[in-house]
Amino acid sequence: MILSMTGFGRSEGTFDGKKITIDLKSLNSKSFDLNIKMPLRYKEKEFEIRKILNDRILRGKVDCYINVETLDDTNDVTINHDLVKAYIAELRKISGDGPDFEYLKMAIRMPEAISSRPDELNDNEWVFLIEVLNEALMKFNNFRETEGEILQEELGRNIRKIESYLAQVEPYEDVRMDGVKERYRKSMNEFDQIDETRFYQEMAYYTEKLDIAEEKVRLTQHLKYYQEVAKNEDFNGKKLGFISQEIGREINTLGSKANHAEIQKLVVMMKDDLEKIKEQTLNVL
Structure with a gap:
């Protein structure tokens, strides 16, 4: 299942005449990068708060804002x-x-x-603060799940488009080899004596050199594996990134062996969708 690294969650509550508000926001990042702002009264608990956020959020560039507003008119x-x-x-x-x-x-x-009046944090207020934080995290993770569902649909759509372009390559494979044979035969005809054995050796060489069967098989496997990981594994962003790199290698090899204008067009369209996949994968947790 895909979760987005983009998230937002807000929670608030009232304790002992104070309104406590917690905002959580995140964007994509290779690691857990936390920026936290809080009143001085909570500074002694900053380490515990950071640990809770790290354990629950895992990865992303995260901003956490904890705000306290006094509701009564008491003069401290x-x-x-x-x-x-x-x-x-x-x-x-x-x-x-x-x-x-x-x-x-x-x-x-x-x-x-x-x-x-001493502005010290007591145990009851700390327990209440954790409750507010947990509620903000729950909303934050719900947001990530919703964004993840949208991401999964977009990624699946782009993967299927690459599969479709790959299926369109097949009709051009025999045509391009016939073209190579014809060009080579014309070149041979310019000479008085033609060595038929050498001609067929050259054809065998070019056939092997331009063969894209293995690339097609590997690309098909990578596309299938990408979808399996996206659907069945949690916290799969880095793994999906590695698979998309392998997809790119096979598409590049396919393009270098294509030797046909229509196949090259299909390769360009595959690359366009792959760039979208790579960009979207960066936002997967």
């Missing part, structure tokens, strides 16, 4: 009024008379003048 910042007033009084003693505003600007920079 507290100004220690008594301490600030004491700082101002001490500063006035040292510097003499001056604008209170200037003393205030200095006082609030002093230690413990401003305090905030």
Whole structure:
């Protein structure tokens, strides 16, 4: 079964007055390449989050965005009024008379003048975050499956087109050999004495040299194998890439041996569809 490396998943939930949103996006890549952005409160769990994403996504250029939005009006910042007033009084003693505003600007920079509620991650919030992450991953993988079904249809269509072009080669095979024989016979007729034995030796040589039976058999096998792997094996992108390279080798050899204009046209059309296959295969997980 084919899965696409292109994916998207979003999930959100509310915990303790905070709205947590996770977005996952991916494009094709040869390996697992993760870019993750999260609030500082979750940084201590970054390694665990990376491991979960690596185990579930496997391959691709992945962006993960974790966002936290405070929903209530609770003020987490507290100004220690008594301490600030004491700082101002001490500063006035040292510097003499001056604008209170200037003393205030200095006082609030002093230690413990401003305090905030500790922004630490507790176990309950971590469990909730994992639940949101798992939901985002489920949607992400569902997206990959849907895209994979579309990819499989496109790949199958292009494989079948190559099979069709290959079937159209056969009628031209005998014609092209007859043409070679005729051209060679005309060349021989320019000489006074013709060695019939040598003529048939040359024909045997060209027949063997231009024979494309093996290439046709191998190409047919590679096309069939590509479809089997695409349908029956999971995480098959790299393997399909190797098979498409083998398909390309047989098509190139077929073209170099063709020696016939119509066969060359069919080879060009095969190459065109093969390029589409290679491009689509790059996006297979």
